[in-house]
Amino acid sequence: MNNPIQIENYKIQKPEIWAGHLEDSELINKIHDSEFARKQIDEGRDYCYFLDKKYYTSNTENSEYVCLAYTLNEPGNLERASVSDVIVEENEVYSIHRISVLRDGVLIDKIPDTKIKVLDSESQSSGGILSSNKKINITIKDLRLYDVLILEDSRFKAFTERDFLRKEFSKYVWVSPDNYWAYGSFKFTFINDREENVAYKKTFFRDDEGNVLEPEIHQLKKGERFVIEEENYINPVDAGREIFPFIDFATEKNWKELSNYIVPIYDEVFRTSSLQDFAPHLIEKLDAIAGIDEKLQFAIEYVQNHIYYVFNADEMNGHKPQEPSVTYENKQGDCKAKCVLLKVILDYIGVDSSIVLVNFQTDYYIKYYLPSLLSFNHVVVKIDYKGQEYFVDATVRDEFGLIENRSFIYFMYYLEVKPDQELMERKSYRFPYYCIDEKVDFNVQNSTGRLKVTTTYKGSRANAMRRYFKSTNKREIVDSWNNFLFYALNYSNDRNGTDVRNVFKDAAIDIVSDDKKLNEFKIYYTAAVENPYYTDPQNNRFLMYFDRNVIKASARDYMHKDLPFWHNFDSEKYEISLFTDQKIDTEEKYTVQESTISNPYFEYKSRKKISKNGAVVLIENNPLVNLEIPQDQFEIFREDHHTVANSNFGLGIDIIEPGLMNMIKFNFKKRFK
Incomplete structure (x- = not known):
């Protein structure tokens, strides 16, 4: 050998x-x-x-x-x-x-x-x-x-x-x-x-007909x-449609016992930590900021952007956090260290906060697992501010905004580091703003179209788009918008294979504004289109704009038997205007069609204004997110998304071709169709 x-x-x-x-x-x-x-x-x-x-x-x-x-x-x-x-x-x-x-x-x-x-x-x-x-x-x-x-x-x-937690508790799935x-x-x-004793819980086992059996919990004594x-x-x-049966083994404890075990570990760090002692220069900066909203924003962004995130896998095996003075001095730390430092800063400015344990990767399964501290692999900060709950991940970077405008983190279960806590289920959420607010204006004169798209991104979308524009070549960004619009205007069905740069002439995209408090990122796209109409095989002409991002294919196609559908769509608003110097069919079914959907999990509305030379549609989608759709309500939820997909996610107008014979043909078609 x-x-x-x-x-x-x-x-x-x-x-x-x-x-x-x-x-x-x-x-x-x-x-x-x-x-x-x-x-x-x-x-x-x-x-x-x-x-x-x-x-x-x-x-x-x-x-x-x-x-x-x-x-x-x-x-x-x-x-x-x-x-x-x-x-x-x-x-x-x-x-x-x-x-x-x-x-x-x-x-x-x-x-x-x-x-x-x-x-x-x-x-x-x-x-x-x-x-x-x-x-x-x-x-x-x-x-x-x-x-x-x-x-x-x-x-x-x-x-x-370092493995004190593993010594004390067992966990195996x-x-x-x-x-x-x-x-x-x-x-x-x-x-x-x-x-x-080690408890074990059998979950998602099935009978001979494939039906899921009720979970069983038993205990194993020493030996x-x-x-x-x-x-x-x-x-x-x-x-593809079922969860594999699994057995969770964990030291027999309840959530309150586990909560009370972990609290003294964090309390010891907080008792020995005083921001005044180890961060006087940071205090000077905080004291110089007038408003509490701005102090809070500064505190979060300071820890996120100025303290380098170091994930030490060995340290994460336990739950002993690094002292905030060390984190501040070294300007680095893991999730526990960064969150503890953030809480110490928030305590100084008088904002109520707490440390919470989470597991974003297996969040869905925590409700099925036995109570165990080893089920968690991440730490975030829960902030109670002006009557609202906010959760902040101190390990992310390049996120902006006052607390109500920052990124929303999707997860359901957490354990708060306070005495006598049970496993908590996070509340569902409705966005107080539109994550995407877009205005599309396509105006055709003399067979040339002028396309203008103004989009305002907010919250997580603003952070993501800001990073995208910062890290991506401008030509690549323009090509990305061109490709999207090639499909939105239905050109993929009458000129597929055409270089999109030859379709959208003089295309340009620019950042209009970037508000770091509102966390709003606004862009403006323009292009000229020399052949603006979609033409079908019968040579009928149309102006069409359908944004397929509005259709939630994941909801329409979802087929899993065991996993409820996780609802995490963004709120959206679109105003689409299509105008031409040609006459249009002002009574065409899909042109005038509107929709109103009042589902418990999303409100959807499309409203239209029709004139002899064009039309405008206003689309609004307001979802209730961060929740699972119960299986007995999912089919109605799915059908409502099918309704959105039935020509309610954009606008199309039919051109009435000029000339007496074309008018006779159009009237004949309208009468007998």
Whole structure:
């Protein structure tokens, strides 16, 4: 083997006693071609003869053991098996117990053919993400198609003082296996060797008809095991429309107990921190600002933009925040550090705030999980100001505005760092402003159109658009608008393949204004269009402007059985004016059509003004966001979005061609259609 010296991040040794041990003869006996196995292999999929997984937890360590044997009948799986990476945390050891193949009935030890490299896993360090993780690269020579690969390994994580939370609490989520694989034998074992009880909750398991069963909660005392075992198993979950069954294991605590555990850790930091002592220059700047609204804006933007965000993965394993004096002095810190500094500043200016624990990535599942501090991976600041609740992520940058105009963060569940707290569900939200307010003016004279688009972005949209204009080449920005307008004006249906730069002449886009208090970003686009009318196959001419961003395809196409639809659309307002020097059909059905939708989750309205040479439509969409649409109300919600898509997301006008014969033809068509 090419590794004469053992590296501390990995070992080659026998499994621990709790994991058990298989002799070679037992291993070979477990690999047999049953009728079930032959059927899967004949269908062209790889097959796992057995998978035995064990998870062991105590107050000093977490360990995970896996032993499996699977076919290498597909070139893709052969390639992945030949070279693989294992990521280990600080103080985590990866142990290899067995790497073998069964080839033509003969068991061959492949450890001598295995090359192992230990690399730093620091690919994101330039972005402020620091980690002591190591990447163990494993290369196995001479694996062949139709081998059966046998892997037996484990991971051992010893807790350090930094892992005080893991010492105190256990957290593990088992998820049912990928439904690509068929398993001759599938077994999972959870072993509790902690002094405290570990509860486990079975969620999204189904009966024989596929109906979701009610969750089950049970407990494991010290020394007890939980086992799931299946034979000839294929996970029946419809991965596109169903949630995989999972089991949440967590030290048996309630939310109040967890809240009261975490509060003293933060209180200790706040008791020893005084802004006057460590940040006198910052206080001078705060005191020089007259209004409380402006002080609050300055405080948020100071921490977001002047304190560099450093994500230290090892520190995030616990919940002890860095002292704000250190954060201020070093001008850097993780989410906990930045939020604590922000709260100390807010305390000084007299704004009520608190630290809250969140998990944006698995927010939906927190309501199904057992109570655990280890369910959270991020910290934000909750601000109570003038009777309203605001949540501020101190780790973002380049965000602006008074508190009511800043970005809205979408999430549902949080735990506030205060005594005796329960898991809280965030309130739904209705924007007090339009995130997009756009005015489109397209005027055609003598077969040349002049297009003017004025757009005001606010809140999150303003921040995003401000960043986009700052980081993107001007020509690229203009091309992006041209491409959008090419579809909005329906030119994609009568001149597809045309270079959009030849359609929109002298196109230009400019920033009109950028108000950092209102957080409003306003732009102005202009272009000339020499062939402004959309012409159908019968040579009928139209002026059309339909903004497909108004159609919420994600709502119309949503089909998931278990996940309620998450409503997070922006508020929008559009005024679209289309005018020409030609006569138009002032009674055409879709030209005059208006809509009013009063759904519990969004108010939608389109109103029109029609004249002999053009029309104006005003569209307003006011959603109620940051909530899940209950499944028994979703179909009505979907149908209302279909109504929006039924020519209620823009404006089209039909041109009446000049001349006596064209007028006779038009009147005949109107009478008999």
